[in-house]
Amino acid sequence: GESVGLHLPTLSVQEGDNSIINCAYSNSASDYFIWYKQESGKGPQFIIDIRSNMDKRQGQRVTVLLNKTVKHLSLQIAATQPGDSAVYFCAEGQSGGYQKVTFGIGTKLQVIP
Amino acid sequence: DTAVSQTPKYLVTQMGNDKSIKCEQNLGHDTMYWYKQDSKKFLKIMFSYNNKELIINETVPNRFSPKSPDKAHLNLHINSLELGDSAVYFCASSQEWGYGTQYFGPGTRLLVL
Structure with missing residues (x-):
């Protein structure tokens, strides 16, 4: 759908803390999930992906968790x-x-130094 | 070397004009896409080509016409620009359809006056 009327959710985190960004997906037939990072003035960049046969996948400082029961995805940044x-x-x-x-729709992460 | 490049980076034009945006990828990928990102950062797919064949054509006004002269290029022509x-x-671009990680260009910022 469109983003009309919605504001970009913002998460403010202190430097050094862990961040958790949440996402609810809509299609129960989806079996592939990806997280992208978009820095200001740039295009989105791949971070990590996960297939539906997994619940968790770890990368460098990032972890993606998938809960298919409630159609929820999260990205944890250590x-x-x-x-x-x-x-x-x-x-x-x-x-x-x-x-x-x-x-x-995206979540804006602001890191407070 | 830039993997996915777009020209121009900025485009300021008057209503009613016709303009084109060019895209080139040097990754050897088979699939290319055009997305529109609004002021709220919502990313919406417009078109996708796989091996020069149009695969996805979302509900985009027919003033928008994509053209793929070869697998490495996907251009977007817009007629009668509106605000x-x-x-x-x-x-x-992505190596394969659907499952593939998408590599984004730097974006073209279009402002219609």
Whole structure:
């Protein structure tokens, strides 16, 4: 859907603390989920992905958790740094055929030094 | 070397004009996309091409016409520009359809006066 009437959610975190960014997805048929990071003035950049046969996946300082029962996805960033300040998007997709990836509305992460 | 590049980066034009945005990827990917990002950071897919074939054509006014001369290029032509077309347009590419990580260009900031 469109973002008309919605404001970009903002999360403010102290430098060094852990951040948790949440995302609710809409399509129970989605089996592929991705987190993107978009810094100011740049295009979105891939962070981490997870397939529906997994509940958790870890990267460098980031962890993605998937709860298919409630259609919820979260991105955890450990020891948040000023360079983590950005807008974070979750995206959902489906395998097989020409299925598009749909982006969520985004969450702005502000890291307080 | 830039993986996904777009030109121009900024585009300021009058209502009613026709303009084009160009996109090139040097990643050898088969699939390319155009997204529109509004002022609230909502990312909405417009078009997608796979091996030069149009796969996704969302409910976009027919004033917008994509063209893919080859797999490495996807251009977007916009006729009779309107105020509501003001947005940031992102080109992206992925190695494979649907499941592939998308690599985004730096965006083209379009302002229609």
